[in-house]
Amino acid sequence: MAQVSSIAEEQTSTPISSSKSITLRIAKYNPKHDESSQFMEFSVPYEKWTTVLEAILEVKKHFDHSIAVRYSCRQATCGSCGMMINGKPKLACFTKISELNSNVITVEPMSNFPIIRDLAVKFEKLFDSHHKIKPYIIRDDSELESDEREFLQSPKEVEQYIQFANCIKCGLCNSACPTMATDSSFVGPQALAQAYRYVADSRDKGKDTRLKIIDESHGIWRCHFAGSCSQVCPKGVDPAMGIQLLRGYLLGFRS
Amino acid sequence: MTSDEHKEGIRGMANPRRYGIERVAYLLMRLSGLGLLAYFVAHIYETSNILRGQVGWDEFLELTQTTEGHIFLTVVIGMCVFHTVNGVRVMLGHGGVGVGKPGRPDYPYDPASQNYRHKIGIYSAIVLAAAAMMYGLAVMFGE
Ligand code: HEM
Ligand code: SF4
Ligand code: FES
Numbered sequence: 001m002a003q004v005s006s007i008a009e010e011q012t013s014t015p016i017s018s019s020k021s022i023t024l025r026i027a028k029y030n031p032k033h034d035e036s037s038q039f040m041e042f043s044v045p046y047e048k049w050t051t052v053l054e055a056i057l058e059v060k061k062h063f064d065h066s067i068a069v070r071y072s073c074r075q076a077t078c079g080s081c082g083m084m085i086n087g088k089p090k091l092a093c094f095t096k097i098s099e100l101n102s103n104v105i106t107v108e109p110m111s112n113f114p115i116i117r118d119l120a121v122k123f124e125k126l127f128d129s130h131h132k133i134k135p136y137i138i139r140d141d142s143e144l145e146s147d148e149r150e151f152l153q154s155p156k157e158v159e160q161y162i163q164f165a166n167c168i169k170c171g172l173c174n175s176a177c178p179t180m181a182t183d184s185s186f187v188g189p190q191a192l193a194q195a196y197r198y199v200a201d202s203r204d205k206g207k208d209t210r211l212k213i214i215d216e217s218h219g220i221w222r223c224h225f226a227g228s229c230s231q232v233c234p235k236g237v238d239p240a241m242g243i244q245l246l247r248g249y250l251l252g253f254r255s
Numbered sequence: 256m257t258s259d260e261h262k263e264g265i266r267g268m269a270n271p272r273r274y275g276i277e278r279v280a281y282l283l284m285r286l287s288g289l290g291l292l293a294y295f296v297a298h299i300y301e302t303s304n305i306l307r308g309q310v311g312w313d314e315f316l317e318l319t320q321t322t323e324g325h326i327f328l329t330v331v332i333g334m335c336v337f338h339t340v341n342g343v344r345v346m347l348g349h350g351g352v353g354v355g356k357p358g359r360p361d362y363p364y365d366p367a368s369q370n371y372r373h374k375i376g377i378y379s380a381i382v383l384a385a386a387a388m389m390y391g392l393a394v395m396f397g398e
Binding site: 031087088109111112113114115121159160161162163164166176178179180181182184200224225226227228230231232233234235236237238240241242244245247248251253254 | 259260261262263264265267268269273274275277278280281284285345348349350351352354355357358359360361362364366367368369373
């Protein structure tokens with residue numbers, strides 16, 4: 001069903017000055033009635049700054065409005081637009097065509113996530129795992145009395161967890177993880193990194209509760225420190241670091 | 256599209272080409288672990304030939320004196336050395352040693368856990384395994 005089309009200049013809303021174009025291959029698949037996914041091919045002009053998401057939206061606008069793609073912020077903040085771009089999980093809005101150094105760009109739905117349709121995947125399991133590790137400050141006196149101040153932290157205490165608080169729940173890490181590739185029950189790097197984010201927060205008192213939650217057969221021990229999660233994270237969260245530091249508590253290397 | 260969950264499966268798990276030397280080390284560690292386990296079982300069987308007395312023992316040992324036997328043992332040496340050296344690296348990493356310190360990341364967000372210390376560990380494991388294999392080959396074929 002490969003179909004090659006190109007955008008006629010007069011059809012576009014913005015004048016295209018670029019003479020450069022790439023072939024964009026988009027995976028089309030509807031689990032409800034398709035046997036397997038098919039690629040549709042489009043020739044898309046691009047500039048140095050054109051992102052993969054913009055190219056997909058251009059195709060949606062001019063050729064096939066039915067392409068399912070999830071996005072919102074277009075600035076690597078909402079975590080909606082993760083997909084496989086030339087075989088690796090990336091944010092479509094944060095990946096420029098020019099930096100891929102390829103004349104053909106293939107976009108597919110993110111691996112290790114069930115497909116809703118085309119490029120859109122289900123996030124339920126990611127959010128469930130995230131929720132499972134209790135992603136909030138736990139302490140007995142969490143409700144402030146009227147005459148009290150907020151819980152103070154020194155800049156040094158903030159440094160301990162702020163990196164992990166950058167997570168936008170995009171799921172790229174879970175998509176790159178080799179354990180996620182074969183184990184449906186694994187809690188995953190996203191949730192484990194968030195467990196560390198709260199354990200490392202000086203205001204939090206929920207360390208033991210969280211360590212108990214992740215200390216199970218499909219929990220933290222399934223991590224082999226392959227590091228792929230950290231290599232694909234678009235926000236510098238470095239889940240692999242958080243997971244090993246977290247495991248340090250369970251192994252008695254840290255307290 | 257093998258299943259509803261759209262997992263990459265064993266082929267994705269074992270693909271060493273996408274995520275750097277760390278993913279290569281991950282694969283080699285798994286393969287060498289399983290290889291050593293297989294060798295361990297075979298080794299128990301091999302040494303159990305002592306129950307057949309001196310003749311049985313010598314007969315079986317001849318298997319390792321062939322070209323194929325030498326090559327097989329060379330692979331075992333390589334797996335042993337890589338698995339041990341990389342195993343020490345992985346154990347340290349698992350304990351949170353050498354994985355970097357949390358901080359405020361800056362674009363392009365090079366992950367601190369994928370640092371030169373661990374890369375040196377991986378390359379050392381590969382180089383030492385290769386050196387041990389060459390030494391083994393020299394001893395076995397040089398007699
Ligand atoms: C001093 C020697 C050894 C050290 C330091 C070592 C260390 C390790 C470590 C740290 C792991 C976990 C790696 C990970 O988390 O991915 C591992 C896995 C493994 N090891 Fe060893 N090991 C040693 C010897 C052996 C021996 C002699 C055997 C076989 C009889 C063996 C068989 C395995 C197996 C089957 C695995 C699991 C592989 C997997 O599925 O990922 N190891 N080893
Ligand atoms: S840790 Fe990074 S890759 Fe994983 S969900 Fe959070 S932002 Fe995305
Ligand atoms: S559209 Fe929000 S992260 Fe890409």
